[in-house]
Amino acid sequence: MNPSIKKLAQIAEKETRTVIGLMSGTSLDGLDIALCEVEGSGPETKVSLLKFVTKPYHKNDREKLRKVTSVDQVSLRDLCYVHTWLGQLHADMIVEALFEWGIKPEKVDCIGSHGQTIYHLPNRDLNGEETPLNSTFQVGDGDHIAVNTGILTISDFRQKHTAFGGEGAPMAPLVDEWLFTDKKEHRILLNIGGIANYTFMPAADVKDLKKFSTDTGPGNTLMDAVMKSRFDKPFDKGGKIAASGNVIKPLLIKMLEDDWFKSEDEKSTGPEYFNLKWIKEKEELAGFSGSDISDKDMVATVTELTARTIAQNIQHHIPENLPVMIYPSGGGAHNRFLMDRISHYLDEADVCEFSELGFSADVKEAVIFAVLANETVTGSGFNIHTKYGSEQNIHFGKISFPV
Template sequence: MLQKLINVTSKPERIGIGIMSGTSVDGVDVAIISVKGSGDKLSYQQLAFDTVDIPQDMREKIFEQFSPVESSVDKLCSLNFELGQLFAAAARSVVKKAGLRTEDIDFIGSHGQTIYHIPVDQSDVGLVKSTMQIGEASVLAEIFQCPVVSDFRVRDMAAGGEGAPLVPYVDHLLFQSDTENIALQNIGGIGNVTYLPKAGSASDVIAFDTGPGNMIMDEAMNILTNGQFLFDNNGELAAKGTVHQVILDELMNHPYLGLPIPKSTGRELFGAAYTRKLVDKMLGMGLSSEDILATVTMYTSMTIVDQLERFLPSDGGVDTLVVSGGGAYNATLLGFLKELGGFVVKTQEDLGFSSESKEAVAFALLANETLFGVPNNVPTATGAAKQVVLGKLTI
């Protein structure tokens, strides 16, 4: 088995797959890349990318396990393997579309599906800092017969970090500039930023979760349409509404926004229960669906700008904000960011990359580093005591 790992790492060029299922649970992102080298000598090319829809019955199973009240150990046990099978099927589908064979794949990096994330000890209720991602990696290893790196977050937590965000390592490798301060803002279910000061080193990187990304907007759309639509396409409905300033002011007092960095968050704070309460309140005040969506869309934008202003160096600031994730395709959201921030707003596409594929590509690259034993967390982003090699290896 070890010989298989040696064979992969001895290749001058490898084909890897990155698999990502985010907090929005809207699909499985699969990226296929060719990669050379590791560390500072790493280079890659994206060969294929696609998002494979998660069936509605599977989405319901996942959301059930998000809830401490509804979750059960037997269903969670089963779901771990069901998701492993789903990830494998999604990967095989993209491999086939790319004109490749399963035996062409040298390695896989699978983030898994986050079920619960406890970034700090909760001693008042007897919980320790921990995180859980599922989607059994052994299923992928068996089908593809190649090394699989998974469960990236737990080693960083073991080293004292919060296990998130993890993409900053890749951000620094690919986007560091000698001439401008760049903030890379991913807007998935949760928003997270990586700040790269010009001419900075990896130890100068600042990264943290800014708060809600698409999560509240998507859930609000789901509630307002009784499940008919899962997101506000391009922010079209939000664009027709009016932001309710009183509600917005209340939302901006959320305790998470005042927490010091490094910090991370998730569905536990900004998920379905939070959004249901918020939407019910605004409906009770007589707000239209358009006004509600405008307000929560502005909320995501304001949290991003607020967090950048609070926690990034005041003497440097942000020259360019590069947006990725599903939020990069929401014109209303981007418009609010341009209106609020004193910086240039671009998307990954403006730089020749893909907003959709960024995180899947990142986990393929993180897996590549793990295979070579290269430490690939950023302690200034996660709060870890030291750099460590992330992930569990299944051969």
């Protein structure tokens, strides 16, 4: 037997596994590294967070990634290089973190790597131009992570989801149900990364409500893009600039009229759709040019768009007057002004600290990929509706051995 296969089988048979989960989002701020102890599999999965760190990308790293991320045209030379370079960079960051924690790589059973999404293309965005397919593309090669850390690595999780007819996003709801369902409490796990999404998880003791998850539209992506282009800052810290501006209502109305927001289905999107070009198109429809709207008013307007679209989607899909607890995570959870605007629209819901569920909001996405990797190694998989009209248990990710 291939000794790597034999070792994989031994890892699968362990009662608990030490798993590293990796997450790098569309903000391109750095790599989240979560060292977890994972017990069991499936709905019985239990996770203990052992260590967590975010290794920031340097300015040059971010520029390399921006050249190939969410752009319609890219140099194949740059793309080829970045795929390998990022795998090696992530490996270096993992080795550095383990050294800082005093943990030897051989003590880690496996790594679950999300990689860096550089393009997300659901079928609805093809406009009938091509054969209908959902597609998504992540870089940061798993083999390079495995070889340079010496740790079994599972990566490229989203491809199996699209192969069975899904959109490859959001992935978190697959794990949310296992880790965070409560017997009595109706919960919304709201993640505000570059794109905002949520999972509604009804109380387990209530049988007539169903789980629902979807992207709601822009999270931080438009706010960050405006901050970068107009203030040369990566984000609006605490929402202070948005709070100092005024919402331009005619522009907000044109934004809200976009067809993307009208679909009631579970869906996904990315900065390929919601970007500065999209804002400019809405400005023109509203009769403005870029110079007509002040910098702070534009930040205020796109912040209000994020708050309004999150709230409206939740209000549409969650039964009226149902007592719901909202647990926000992602970078947007730190934007106090944004969270206040969301609470304004969802005044009947209670917004709670994510830490009440066991660990901080910042670590959640990395933990998700640790659990996805654990399930691939030892579990029965995730039950999903496939494009063939059936339900099937699916395992996600590609396995890379260190040798």
